[in-house]
Amino acid sequence: MIKYKMGIMGGTFDPIHIGHLILAEEAKNHFGLDKIIFIPTGKPPHKHWDNVADSVHRYEMTLIATIDNPDFIVSSIEIDREGTTYTIDTIKYLINQYNNTEFYFITGADSIVEIFKWKDTEKLLSLCNFITAKRAIVSDNKLEKTILDIEKRLGTTIDILPIPYIDISSTNIRQRIKRGKSIKYYVQDGVREYILKNKLYID
Ligand code: ATP
């Protein structure tokens, strides 16, 4: 039976930017994925999260950014869940929801080099394929070392998606807004308008 291939893009999306969208689109084309599900993370009550925009704003911006692509869908499962959300729980939930589906978790290299800090890394990698794109903030050497380590310790591999570096981050976009710099073309127009309308990231 032909399996359905579903990509998963997890992120804070604070805000969602063209780096995320290009990554998802390229992963879809390269691996022949049928759909990509964008899952904004919840906002656990950690001090570290004090500066993160409300879940509703991040969710709405993700919807706006993906509205014109019928293969991009957005899920509120993580923002609806109370407290800390773990990728492993989300994957298990999705496996239950979608029959006959193979999952591909799409990441940037900075997420992969942290993967051993995630909950149940081994189980997670056995349930789901992982795809990563290089990011300027992570050296190729560090990424390759991590992938070798994963292969050695867990017997599974991470596929590197061949796309150009897109040296854009949400952190950088938030800083630009604070400094009064333009973010035109860094994010979708609708997302930029949403940020302006809701006065996000100005202080
Ligand atoms: P922040 O600066 O707030 O951490 P971010 O730009 O890293 O934001 P996230 O929401 O943290 O965005 O990222 C979600 C996922 O998308 C992560 O796996 C991250 O590595 C990946 N990602 C984000 N931006 C890029 C980019 N420019 N190129 C490749 N991957 C990216």
Ligand code: MG
């Ligand atoms: Mg990040």
